[in-house]
Amino acid sequence: MATPNEPIGALSGKARLAGLLLLLVIACALPFLVSNYRVFQFTLALVYAIALLGLNMLTGYNGQISLGHGAFYAIGAYVAAILMDKFGVPYWLTVPVAGAVCLLAGFLFGLPALRLEGLYLALATFALGVAMPQILKYKHLEHWTGGAQGIVIVKPEAPEWTGLTQDQWLYFVVLACLLVLFVIGWNLLRGRMGRAMVAIRDQPIAAQAMGVNTAMVKSLTFGVSAMYTGIAGALGAIVIQFVAPDSFNIFLSITLVVGIVIGGLASIQGAIFGAVFIQFIPNVADQISKAAPWAIYGVFLIVFMYVMPGGVAGLIRILFGRFQRRRR
Amino acid sequence: MKFSPDRRATLLAGAAAVALAVVAAPATAQKKYGPGASDTEIKLGQTMPYSGPASAYGTIGKLQQAYFKMINENGGINGRKITLISLDDGYSPPKTVEQVRKLVEQDEVLALFQTLGTPSNSAIHKYVNAKKVPHLLLATGATKWADPKNFPWTLGFNLSYQAEGIMYAKYLLKEKPNAKIAILYQNDDYGKDVLKGVKDGLGAKGAKMIVAEATYEVTDPTVDSQIVTLQGSGADTFINITTPKFGAQAIRKAFDSGWKPLHIVNNVAASVGSVLTPAGLDKSTGLLTMQYYKDPNDPQWKDDPAMLEWRAFMGRYYREGDPKDASNLYAYLAAQTMVQILKQAGNDLTRENVMRQAANIKNLKLPLLLTGMSLNTTPTDFFIVKQGQLARFTGTQWQGFGDLVSTVD
Numbered sequence: 001m002a003t004p005n006e007p008i009g010a011l012s013g014k015a016r017l018a019g020l021l022l023l024l025v026i027a028c029a030l031p032f033l034v035s036n037y038r039v040f041q042f043t044l045a046l047v048y049a050i051a052l053l054g055l056n057m058l059t060g061y062n063g064q065i066s067l068g069h070g071a072f073y074a075i076g077a078y079v080a081a082i083l084m085d086k087f088g089v090p091y092w093l094t095v096p097v098a099g100a101v102c103l104l105a106g107f108l109f110g111l112p113a114l115r116l117e118g119l120y121l122a123l124a125t126f127a128l129g130v131a132m133p134q135i136l137k138y139k140h141l142e143h144w145t146g147g148a149q150g151i152v153i154v155k156p157e158a159p160e161w162t163g164l165t166q167d168q169w170l171y172f173v174v175l176a177c178l179l180v181l182f183v184i185g186w187n188l189l190r191g192r193m194g195r196a197m198v199a200i201r202d203q204p205i206a207a208q209a210m211g212v213n214t215a216m217v218k219s220l221t222f223g224v225s226a227m228y229t230g231i232a233g234a235l236g237a238i239v240i241q242f243v244a245p246d247s248f249n250i251f252l253s254i255t256l257v258v259g260i261v262i263g264g265l266a267s268i269q270g271a272i273f274g275a276v277f278i279q280f281i282p283n284v285a286d287q288i289s290k291a292a293p294w295a296i297y298g299v300f301l302i303v304f305m306y307v308m309p310g311g312v313a314g315l316i317r318i319l320f321g322r323f324q325r326r327r328r
Numbered sequence: 329m330k331f332s333p334d335r336r337a338t339l340l341a342g343a344a345a346v347a348l349a350v351v352a353a354p355a356t357a358q359k360k361y362g363p364g365a366s367d368t369e370i371k372l373g374q375t376m377p378y379s380g381p382a383s384a385y386g387t388i389g390k391l392q393q394a395y396f397k398m399i400n401e402n403g404g405i406n407g408r409k410i411t412l413i414s415l416d417d418g419y420s421p422p423k424t425v426e427q428v429r430k431l432v433e434q435d436e437v438l439a440l441f442q443t444l445g446t447p448s449n450s451a452i453h454k455y456v457n458a459k460k461v462p463h464l465l466l467a468t469g470a471t472k473w474a475d476p477k478n479f480p481w482t483l484g485f486n487l488s489y490q491a492e493g494i495m496y497a498k499y500l501l502k503e504k505p506n507a508k509i510a511i512l513y514q515n516d517d518y519g520k521d522v523l524k525g526v527k528d529g530l531g532a533k534g535a536k537m538i539v540a541e542a543t544y545e546v547t548d549p550t551v552d553s554q555i556v557t558l559q560g561s562g563a564d565t566f567i568n569i570t571t572p573k574f575g576a577q578a579i580r581k582a583f584d585s586g587w588k589p590l591h592i593v594n595n596v597a598a599s600v601g602s603v604l605t606p607a608g609l610d611k612s613t614g615l616l617t618m619q620y621y622k623d624p625n626d627p628q629w630k631d632d633p634a635m636l637e638w639r640a641f642m643g644r645y646y647r648e649g650d651p652k653d654a655s656n657l658y659a660y661l662a663a664q665t666m667v668q669i670l671k672q673a674g675n676d677l678t679r680e681n682v683m684r685q686a687a688n689i690k691n692l693k694l695p696l697l698l699t700g701m702s703l704n705t706t707p708t709d710f711f712i713v714k715q716g717q718l719a720r721f722t723g724t725q726w727q728g729f730g731d732l733v734s735t736v737d
Contacts, residue, residue, distance in 0.1 A: 035434060037430055037432075037433035037434045040426070040429055041426065044426070134547065137546070137547075138547075139545055147516055148447065148516055148517065149446070149450060149516075150421065150447060152450065155454075236422070240421070240422045240451070241425070241451075241454065241455070242421055242422070242425065242451035244421045244450070244451065246419060246447050247422045249381075249420070251380075251418075251420075286415065286416055290378075290416075293378075293379070294379060
């Protein structure tokens with residue numbers, strides 16, 4: 001069942017289901033096989049995967065470049081932190097609230113941004129990303145945001161019946177959110193909405209002629225994308241137990257863009273590969289060279305782009321396509 | 329082989345001494361190890377901003393690695409080599425959390441040493457205390473690092489902002505009891521921290537000495553209007569609690585407007601290169617500030633033995649470091665203090681004992697501190713630096729004067 005989104009080498013339904021189940025089993029077993037510190041790292045990778053899926057909807061599927069998604073990540077994180085710290089809201093309730101706030105913020109930001117195309121939109125979002133840390137330090141918001149000092153959050157305990165450590169529990173919470181959001185994303189992107197998004201990316205005039213409400217779809221995509229990133233931000237804040245303006249500088253936004261390109265543009269599973277890259281490669285680079293870790297990181301990036309121009313997901317697609325052709 | 333009577337006596341005495349030691353102090357003779365310590369090694373961890381906006385401070389971590397290399401080449405501490413795992417956090421708190429968790433849970437360090445930055449340390453404050461990992465000699469001046477009641481595993485290093493404020497207040501009470509004080513401070517935790525120190529130091533009676541207060545935001549373009557307001561209050565003394573850019577503006581404006589008060593500028597904005605030179609060296613002449621270690625650029629320490637020793641170290645072990653950068657001297661002092669804590673811990677290298685020793689530093693006189701100064705802690709007092717000396721700007725450099733001032737009497 002090949003669809004326009006996955007033209008070559010798409011897996012058959014059964015094989016795909018089996019593969020997904022296997023992945024899920026591995027993901028569930030993982031926290032029992034490694035140390036708590038590693039569990040924490042994998043949890044962060046899952047958090048990034050959610051954010052990357054959000055950004056990929058906007059950039060990969062809809063063709064709008066955002067260099068400021070770190071701002072939505074920050075908004076999500078702060079909504080969760082402020083609700084927990086100032087209002088005593090339980091942590092799991094802060095996640096949907098953060099998502100709703102970011103959906104609205106993204107939609108509103110998307111309205112004026114509609115007039116901007118390509119690089120101009122990239123610059124507008126870049127402005128948002130650069131401004132965010134300073135907005136968070138703004139004195140009239142300080143009462144809520146804690147200013148430059150940020151907010152420390154209490155780490156949620158695992159319910160007693162589970163017998164899990166805090167880190168394992170959070171891993172499963174994030175994994176559950178990820179599954180729900182990926183299923184929603186999958187349905188959204190493979191349905192009418194997804195086709196409209198891709199159509200706008202590839203042939204905006206034709207899409208409009210076909211009756212696609214370009215403005216609405218674009219703003220909605222912006223909103224949903226921001227919502228995913230905001231939910232990731234909220235989960236990230238709970239996992240890290242701390243938010244501060246310095247956590248959400250422009251580099252975070254750039255990192256997210258790196259993640260979707262490495263993972264594979266317009267690919268759902270690509271979000272996971274991209275997340276693993278942005279979570280672990282900087283550490284690997286740091287281990288290789290203390291003096292110039294970012295130079296090593298740069299080398300990794302260039303090699304990845306040369307070896308797999310379609311991202312990790314693209315490479316897998318090609319390899320699988322060859323494998324199938326040979327079998328025939 | 330026969331022993332001569334002499335040798336036998338020596339042996340007997342030796343045996344007796346050993347026996348005595350075993351009976352008298354079984355705890356010290358017995359080796360005890362926590363995570364990160366063994367017969368041959370002591371593992372310490374730290375996070376440093378090697379990349380990112382604060383990367384100028386990265387030199388602190390590099391110097392400390394060089395310092396421990398020297399210690400190891402000279403036999404280590406009680407025969408154990410120090411391994412300092414120094415990781416980059418890019419001055420980003422989430423990265424600090426990740427790296428510190430790596431240090432504690434994977435590398436299993438005995439203690440954390442000189443983790444740098446107020447936001448980064450805030451991010452790990454609760455975690456390290458929950459994990460009961462000694463979080464020692466943090467490289468930040470916030471006062472909250474000395475709260476043994478709520479955070480018994482965290483102990484800062486810098487002269488705290490509040491302590492600095494207290495010292496200015498004490499100086500004024502003594503030297504200028506009729507001063508009419510105007511204060512300008514940055515409207516954030518740091519500015520309020522110093523201000524609180526000044527007010528606490530002045531006490532209830534002295535509080536009347538403050539005739540005007542003004543604040544500014546980091547986002548403000550200038551502080552000119554604040555200076556005009558303060559001048560209008562009729563104050564004759566000005567305490568300038570600012571960061572470098574605003575410090576330079578305030579110094580220049582206070583001079584140009586013809587106010588010319590007794591002008592105290594806090595240590596944060598006392599750098600000759602980044603504050604006084606842009607403000608104008610002639611306009612800065614006569615400023616007062618507080619110092620607690622020797623300034624490598626001050627000619628009076630040119631032939632000071634401690635300074636010569638430090639320069640020799642810089643030349644031999646850390647040649648790429650800048651000997652004009654006071655951070656390199658600061659880092660050296662912190663490393664020496666850490667070595668003292670580990671020496672005091674002896675063979676009981678558990679996290680509990682390392683923390684106990686850090687909280688029981690008695691009269692540690694490091695030669696790079698100002699003459700007569702010493703470092704002290706007790707289990708209820710985690711402010712390690714409690715003294716300093718006022719310095720006056722001569723037009724070319726800071727020159728210390730007067731006795732040491734202390735936060736405690």
